[in-house]
Amino acid sequence: MHEELIEALRGRLPDEFSTALLDGAIRVLADPANRIRLNQFAGSMRELYTYILHGLAPDDNVRRCPWFAEQRDARARQDRNLTEAELNRPTRRQRAMYALQGGITDAQIVAYGFEPDDARSEFLDAIDELNRLTHVRPEAIFDDLDEVARRATEILEALKNFYQALDHCRESISETIIDAVRETAFGELTREAIGELDILSQHTFVEGPTIDQIRVLGIDADKIYYVITGEVEVTLNYGSGEDGVSMNDAFPFELTMEAPVAESDKFENIVCQVDTGSFYE
Structure with a gap:
């Protein structure tokens, strides 16, 4: 055997x-x-x-x-x-x-x-x-x-x-939802810049997410459940004019969301979490 x-x-x-x-x-x-x-x-x-x-x-x-x-x-x-x-x-x-x-x-x-x-x-x-x-x-x-x-x-x-x-x-x-995930992730992370990311600098710009993994956590009778992990690249800006300084950084993020079984790319109940812990180390 x-x-x-x-x-x-x-x-x-x-x-x-x-x-x-x-x-x-x-x-x-x-x-x-x-x-x-x-x-x-x-x-x-x-x-x-x-x-x-x-x-x-x-x-x-x-x-x-x-x-x-x-x-x-x-x-x-x-x-x-x-x-x-x-x-x-x-x-x-x-x-x-x-x-x-x-x-x-x-x-x-x-x-x-x-x-x-x-x-x-x-x-x-x-x-x-x-x-x-x-x-x-x-x-x-x-x-x-x-x-x-x-x-x-x-x-x-x-x-x-x-x-x-x-x-x-x-x-x-x-594999079929990668483009929709990328668009959704960018939108969610841009909104996140208003809160969790924005406190890192005077002006924080989200350059874009890199998607590392899309996992289907489960499928039931009504919904498909996803978790997406990756890294978001940002530009942190301090000061203004000639005294301004810009720095590039990247932070890991996780998105959890779900979609109806009939529309696998129509995401809802989206929760975005960005780990900015490395910024404070």
């Missing part, structure tokens, strides 16, 4: 319980005398997959998504035997969709340059495989060590790849 793969997964798991599930599954798998070790491994991993998916995609959040009602109606047309309770209960596919992209529609997320189908399919296919292995039947017992290792590795890699897909989805969104 690949230790690097297991450690990579441990680093992404949300809490002690999920880590205990993973560690227990690995310990069972390590017992070559146990002929149903792969099946028992699959049982623990199925619980881990389910626990993670429900944590990333709570029922109420999924139901609030703009795309949920449309999919619910489509399911009702396809299968008229489904009850209201069944239609209102998010499917695994809908949970995986929410975990990846929140309330953003597939059409929107593809426009951002991210293809969600492969990421969702690999994750859901792994759950189907876990369900098959969990039901222990003579044909579901594998004695070949290489076959056991191969199947277990595929299951672990599918979970790792799903986490990576979460990152890639958010990176795709970040």
